[in-house]
Amino acid sequence: MPEISELQAIASQVRRDIIRMVHGAQSGHPGGSLGCADLMTALYFEIMDHDAKTFDPDAINRDLFILSNGHISPALYSSLARNEYFPVSELATFRKIHSRLQGHPATKEKLPGIRIATGSLGQGLSVSIGIAQAKKLNKDEKIVFCLMGDGELEEGQVWEAAMYAGANNVDNLVALVDYNKKQIDGSIDDVLPLGDLRKKFEAFGWSVTEMNGNDMHEVVSHLKQVKSQTHKGQAQIILMHTEMGMGVDFMMGTHHWHGVPPNDEQAEAALAQLEETLGDY
Amino acid sequence: MKFEIIDYKDTRSGFGEGLLELGAENPKVVALIADLTGSLKMDAFAKKYPDRFFQVGIAEANMMGMAAGLTIGGYIPFTGTFANFSTARVYDQIRQSIAYSRKNVKICASHAGITLGEDGATHQTLEDIGLMKLLPRMTVINPCDFNQTKQATKAIAKHKGPVYLRFGRPKVPNFCPPDCEFTIGKAIQMTEGKDVTIFATGHLVYPALEAARILEKEGIQAEVINIHTIKPLDADAVINSVKKTSCVVTAEEHSIYGGLGDSIAQLLSRELPTPIEYIAVNDVFGQSGKPDKLMKHYGLDAPHIAEAAKKAIQRKA
Numbered sequence: 001m002p003e004i005s006e007l008q009a010i011a012s013q014v015r016r017d018i019i020r021m022v023h024g025a026q027s028g029h030p031g032g033s034l035g036c037a038d039l040m041t042a043l044y045f046e047i048m049d050h051d052a053k054t055f056d057p058d059a060i061n062r063d064l065f066i067l068s069n070g071h072i073s074p075a076l077y078s079s080l081a082r083n084e085y086f087p088v089s090e091l092a093t094f095r096k097i098h099s100r101l102q103g104h105p106a107t108k109e110k111l112p113g114i115r116i117a118t119g120s121l122g123q124g125l126s127v128s129i130g131i132a133q134a135k136k137l138n139k140d141e142k143i144v145f146c147l148m149g150d151g152e153l154e155e156g157q158v159w160e161a162a163m164y165a166g167a168n169n170v171d172n173l174v175a176l177v178d179y180n181k182k183q184i185d186g187s188i189d190d191v192l193p194l195g196d197l198r199k200k201f202e203a204f205g206w207s208v209t210e211m212n213g214n215d216m217h218e219v220v221s222h223l224k225q226v227k228s229q230t231h232k233g234q235a236q237i238i239l240m241h242t243e244m245g246m247g248v249d250f251m252m253g254t255h256h257w258h259g260v261p262p263n264d265e266q267a268e269a270a271l272a273q274l275e276e277t278l279g280d281y
Numbered sequence: 282m283k284f285e286i287i288d289y290k291d292t293r294s295g296f297g298e299g300l301l302e303l304g305a306e307n308p309k310v311v312a313l314i315a316d317l318t319g320s321l322k323m324d325a326f327a328k329k330y331p332d333r334f335f336q337v338g339i340a341e342a343n344m345m346g347m348a349a350g351l352t353i354g355g356y357i358p359f360t361g362t363f364a365n366f367s368t369a370r371v372y373d374q375i376r377q378s379i380a381y382s383r384k385n386v387k388i389c390a391s392h393a394g395i396t397l398g399e400d401g402a403t404h405q406t407l408e409d410i411g412l413m414k415l416l417p418r419m420t421v422i423n424p425c426d427f428n429q430t431k432q433a434t435k436a437i438a439k440h441k442g443p444v445y446l447r448f449g450r451p452k453v454p455n456f457c458p459p460d461c462e463f464t465i466g467k468a469i470q471m472t473e474g475k476d477v478t479i480f481a482t483g484h485l486v487y488p489a490l491e492a493a494r495i496l497e498k499e500g501i502q503a504e505v506i507n508i509h510t511i512k513p514l515d516a517d518a519v520i521n522s523v524k525k526t527s528c529v530v531t532a533e534e535h536s537i538y539g540g541l542g543d544s545i546a547q548l549l550s551r552e553l554p555t556p557i558e559y560i561a562v563n564d565v566f567g568q569s570g571k572p573d574k575l576m577k578h579y580g581l582d583a584p585h586i587a588e589a590a591k592k593a594i595q596r597k598a
Contacts, residue, residue, distance in 0.1 A: 107382050115353050123346050126342065126350065129343075135354060137354070163338070
């Protein structure tokens with residue numbers, strides 16, 4: 001079991017990978033990817049019971065993760081590669097022609113670690129509920145984690161899914177919201193305010209908790225606590241407070257870096273702030 | 282002529298019976314419904330296999346996503362709702378979560394076309410075949426009667442990959458043998474003829490056979506071919522017949538755009554340019570009414586098919 005400091009070191013490398021991938025492609029979404037690097041690291045290096053070496057598309061007896069907000073794929077690809085789902089050298093192909101690392105996650109050429117395409121927003125929670133129901137039918141005790149963006153909650157399908165999971169006590173599912181309060185066009189409150197998310201999900205029958213998604217101690221302890229509450233009759237959702245662009249000072253506090261790649265100078269400045277801990281690809 | 286009417290039954294009941302049998306034969310088959318259990322004839326499956334039946338409420342987008350998710354874990358989900366809500370309403374969900382993701386989901390769509398009847402154009406999809414045909418990896422099937430729909434339902438469970446299965450609401454002639462073989466992608470020659478080929482699908486297959494009878498009285502031999510699988514199209518069956526007859530009528534309960542007619546025309550324009558007449562709804566929305574009156578009004582019946590056949594024959598070089 002890695003120490004928190006080790007997880008923090010891994011998260012630093014994930015952030016480096018994110019910057020280098022988006023810079024290399026001159027395309028992609030660094031802001032949300034950086035904000036969720038701590039969560040992805042915690043899930044893939046500590047919390048989830050998974051096995052990269054024998055990737056099973058059906059995820060039998062494995063925890064699994066669905067990235068509904070598929071645009072933050074760099075964070076996922078890095079976490080998968082650093083777990084040896086596929087070679088880290090492949091990260092260099094991100095968003096380039098003939099790559100398995102599509103702009104948004106796809107099952108293209110059966111890329112290990114990806115079980116469904118995501119990116120057109122609002123669909124991942126429904127998929128995750130289906131997986132959770134399959135696990136129940138299979139008497140498989142493992143858990144489904146599903147991350148959504150906060151802006152993504154503006155999609156109606158999310159609330160269809162929320163209603164279903166609440167009403168049917170889908171208790172082997174942990175949903176997370178990347179609650180950075182920003183979307184492409186600006187702050188959530190300027191575009192379409194989400195209101196009281198806690199009360200909304202509680203009204204739909206969910207157990208709602210909150211955590212600081214950029215504090216590794218809190219992320220690990222909170223996820224462990226939530227995992228211990230699965231199979232207890234209620235769907236769970238974590239409102240995960242994050243900072244878009246976390247780890248790179250000039251990318252924080254703005255929605256500008258949602259979907260803009262850094263130029264050479266900016267990439268260099270960003271990487272100077274992120275320690276290389278596992279070796280760059 | 283063969284294919285006498287056995288009885289009159291709705292094709293959706295063929296689906297319901299097929300699904301019930303699948304429940305016993307394959308423990309991986311699960312079913313989802315968006316508040317239309319009775320309309321889709323899924324009651325018997327729901328009662329016998331409650332653990333494998335998911336009532337999702339009036340939330341079709343969530344249903345398609347859940348179906349995609351259930352395949353992760355090895356299940357074969359059959360979704361049920363009306364054809365309009367199985368396609369247009371959830372197109373992006375099917376596109377991303379099912380077709381692009383290669384998920385083994387069977388999208389089972391009832392009340393397709395204008396024979397939905399009195400509910401009117403809001404519920405009468407005439408675009409669904411086209412929408413589904415456009416998606417890479419999607420198989421599109423439109424069986425012609427109760428017996429064939431039942432066999433098609435059972436066949437798609439054995440096929441790995443996304444399938445759109447389209448059927449209808451009203452009681453129509455049931456004329457295929459109860460044990461008729463159903464092979465996805467393999468057209469069925471219903472009559473043999475040398476003067477014109479009528480390619481028909483779904484509810485238009487029986488009227489095509491009736492048209493062949495009308496034409497026979499006038500000394501015209503029509504070859505009727507049942508294209509139950511629109512995608513992938515049985516190109517060999519189409520070309521071999523047209524080599525013999527040199528002219529074509531296509532017949533479908535669908536828009537003239539995007540359906541069977543387009544598929545046949547695209548194939549023949551490349552391989553064997555041929556005069557084609559189209560029996561289809563000519564770029565308009567439907568309306569309320571009795572199914573048989575609507576079919577007559579939009580020209581989707583035997584007399585119109587026979588007329589189209591004569592026109593096609595006249596256009597031969």
